[in-house]
Amino acid sequence: MLANRVVPSGIVTARGSNPGGGEGAAQAFDGTAQTKWLDFAGSSWIQYQFAAGAAHVVTQYTITSANDTATFPTRAPESWILKGSNDGANWTILDSRRGEAITANFTSRTYRFSNTTAFKYYKFDDILAGKDANGDRGSVIQVGEIALQTSRVLAVKAGSATVAGWGDDAAHASGGNFYSTGQFIDVSAVVDPAPQSIYQNERNGNFTYTISGLAPGGKYKVRLHFAENYWTAPGQRTFNVAVNGSLALDHFDILAAAGGQYKAVVREIDATADSLGRIVVNFDGTGQPDQPKVGGVEVVIPNIDLARGKxxxxxxxxxxxxxxxxxxxxxxxxxxxxxxxxxxxxxxxxxxxxxxxxxxxxxxxxxxxxxxxxxxxxxxxxxxxxxxxxxxxxxxxxxxxxxxxxxxxxxxxxxxxxxxxxxxxxxxxxxxxxxxxx
Structure with a gap:
C-alpha cells in the first residue's frame, strides 16, 4: 500500500483536459510521469477526491514536469493554491506557491506544508501557466504527475493478507518465505507499535524490499518491525540490513534487542531516496546463524527539528x-x-x-x-x-x-x-x- 501516492481509484476532475490525446485529468494521478494532464488554458484547476469517501491528512505533495516541458516552458505551472475540503464546496487554503515553474523535463519538486486535518478532496486551484521572455503568459498548462503525500508513506506487512492501515508486500518484496504464529506478542516496549498480526507474520530468508514512487533525494525514516517467534536464546539468529547499499544493522539479533521471545522491537533507520525515488532495504544473513526475518516495513516522513543542538x-x-x-x-x-x-x-x-x-x-x-x-x-x-x-x-x-x-x-x-x-x-x-x- 503506497499511502503517499494517490492511485487512480479516486475521482479526478479538472477545468479542462485533452483526453483525445491521452492527456486527461486522471493522467496527473496515475503513478507515472510518462503520461500527463494537459489543459488548453492559461488558468486552470485540478481536483482529487479519495475513493469510497476516505479522508487523509496530506502534509506534502510532489509535482513532476511532463515529457516536453523544456520545449514548451510556458506550459509549466507557475503558481497555484492548494485547498482541502470534506464536501467539495467549502474549502480550506492549505498552501500557495508563486514562481515555481519547473521548465526541465521529468523533474520533480516536493512542497511541504503544515496540516493536521483529514480531507476528502484536495484541489489545486488558480493554476497559472508560466511566462515567456517577454512576460506573456502561456495558454496551455501541463503536469506529468502529482503525488499527494502523508506523513506515513508506506506500511506493508509480510504476506498476502492485509490488516487495517497495512497492505500486503507483494509489490515491494522479492525473495524469502513466509511463517506465522498465533502466539500473543508483547508490544509494550514499542513506541507506536503495529497491530499484533504484523509481529505474528514474517518474511524470512535473504530478501529485499524496494519502495518506489518517493521524492528523489527526499528524507525519510524506515521503521522495521520485528519479533523473535522461534528461537529462545540470543545468538541463534543474526543478520545484516542495508539501506540503499549502506549497512544499517550489523549482526542484528532480534531476541537480544527485544529482551526475549515473543516481544516486539522496532528499529528506525534514516534514509534518502535515490535519484529514481527509491529506497531499497536488503536483508542478508549469509554466514550468520539462521536467516533474516521481518514482520512489517513502514516508511514515514520524519518531523526533524533542524534547530536541535545547533x-x-x-x-x-x-x-x-x-x-x-x-x-x-x-x-x-x-x-x-x-x-x-x-x-x-x-x-x-x-x-x-x-x-x-x-x-x-x-x-x-x-x-x-x-x-x-x-x-x-x-x-x-x-x-x-x-x-x-x-x-x-x-x-x-x-x-x-x-x-x-x-x-x-x-x-x-x-x-x-x-x-x-x-x-x-x-x-x-x-x-x-x-x-x-x-
Missing part, C-alpha cells in the same frame, strides 16, 4: 544560567531570558545557525510568561542580510505558538523581539525554538 547567539542574556543554548537543548524546562529588567535595552534577538541552508516550513516557539507581543521571524543565508518571513504585532498570549507555512529558506533563523508583555522593561523569555523543514 549554535545559538543572542543580543543579551540575563545570566549564564539563562543562556541562548537553552532554547535548542530539547528540554522544555530550561529557558533563555534576555534580562532587560536589569539593562537599558528595549530589543532582543536570538540567532540559530542551522549549519547549512534548509527550506523552512514551520517555527515553533514556547514562550515563558515574558512572551513577545511584537516580534519577527527572519531568515538569512549569511547571517547579515535578513528577510522577514513572519511579522507578529499585538500578540495577546504566549505559551506554544506555531508559525506554519513560512515557505522560507536559509541557514540562519532569527527571532527579533521589540515589545514584551513585561513593560516597561521589555524582558523576553523563551523555553524552546523548534525549526522544521527539509
Amino acid at each position: 549554535s545559538v547567539t543572542s543580543l543579551i542574556n540575563e545570566s549564564s544560567s539563562f543562556g541562548p543554548g537553552n532554547v535548542v537543548d530539547g528540554d522544555e524546562t530550561t529557558r533563555w531570558s534576555s534580562g532587560q529588567w536589569s539593562r537599558n535595552n528595549q530589543i532582543a534577538w536570538l540567532v540559530i545557525d542551522l549549519g547549512a541552508r534548509f527550506d523552512i516550513d514551520r517555527v515553533r516557539l514556547n514562550w515563558e510568561a515574558a512572551f513577545g507581543v511584537d516580534y519577527q521571524i527572519q531568515v538569512s543565508d549569511d547571517g547579515s542580510d535578513w528577510t522577514m518571513v513572519r511579522d507578529v504585532v499585538g500578540a495577546t498570549t504566549g505559551g506554544v505558538v506555531e508559525h506554519a507555512n513560512l515557505k522560507a529558506g536559509g541557514r540562519y533563523v532569527r527571532i527579533y523581539m521589540t515589545r514584551s508583555r513585561i513593560n516597561p522593561t521589555n524582558n523576553f523569555s523563551i523555553y524552546s525554538v523548534n525549526v522544521h523543514g527539509a
Whole structure:
C-alpha cells in the first residue's frame, strides 16, 4: 500500500483536459510521469477526491514536469493554491506557491506544508501557466504527475493478507518465505507499535524490499518491525540490513534487542531516496546463524527539528544560567531570558545557525510568561542580510505558538523581539525554538 501516492481509484476532475490525446485529468494521478494532464488554458484547476469517501491528512505533495516541458516552458505551472475540503464546496487554503515553474523535463519538486486535518478532496486551484521572455503568459498548462503525500508513506506487512492501515508486500518484496504464529506478542516496549498480526507474520530468508514512487533525494525514516517467534536464546539468529547499499544493522539479533521471545522491537533507520525515488532495504544473513526475518516495513516522513543542538547567539542574556543554548537543548524546562529588567535595552534577538541552508516550513516557539507581543521571524543565508518571513504585532498570549507555512529558506533563523508583555522593561523569555523543514 503506497499511502503517499494517490492511485487512480479516486475521482479526478479538472477545468479542462485533452483526453483525445491521452492527456486527461486522471493522467496527473496515475503513478507515472510518462503520461500527463494537459489543459488548453492559461488558468486552470485540478481536483482529487479519495475513493469510497476516505479522508487523509496530506502534509506534502510532489509535482513532476511532463515529457516536453523544456520545449514548451510556458506550459509549466507557475503558481497555484492548494485547498482541502470534506464536501467539495467549502474549502480550506492549505498552501500557495508563486514562481515555481519547473521548465526541465521529468523533474520533480516536493512542497511541504503544515496540516493536521483529514480531507476528502484536495484541489489545486488558480493554476497559472508560466511566462515567456517577454512576460506573456502561456495558454496551455501541463503536469506529468502529482503525488499527494502523508506523513506515513508506506506500511506493508509480510504476506498476502492485509490488516487495517497495512497492505500486503507483494509489490515491494522479492525473495524469502513466509511463517506465522498465533502466539500473543508483547508490544509494550514499542513506541507506536503495529497491530499484533504484523509481529505474528514474517518474511524470512535473504530478501529485499524496494519502495518506489518517493521524492528523489527526499528524507525519510524506515521503521522495521520485528519479533523473535522461534528461537529462545540470543545468538541463534543474526543478520545484516542495508539501506540503499549502506549497512544499517550489523549482526542484528532480534531476541537480544527485544529482551526475549515473543516481544516486539522496532528499529528506525534514516534514509534518502535515490535519484529514481527509491529506497531499497536488503536483508542478508549469509554466514550468520539462521536467516533474516521481518514482520512489517513502514516508511514515514520524519518531523526533524533542524534547530536541535545547533549554535545559538543572542543580543543579551540575563545570566549564564539563562543562556541562548537553552532554547535548542530539547528540554522544555530550561529557558533563555534576555534580562532587560536589569539593562537599558528595549530589543532582543536570538540567532540559530542551522549549519547549512534548509527550506523552512514551520517555527515553533514556547514562550515563558515574558512572551513577545511584537516580534519577527527572519531568515538569512549569511547571517547579515535578513528577510522577514513572519511579522507578529499585538500578540495577546504566549505559551506554544506555531508559525506554519513560512515557505522560507536559509541557514540562519532569527527571532527579533521589540515589545514584551513585561513593560516597561521589555524582558523576553523563551523555553524552546523548534525549526522544521527539509
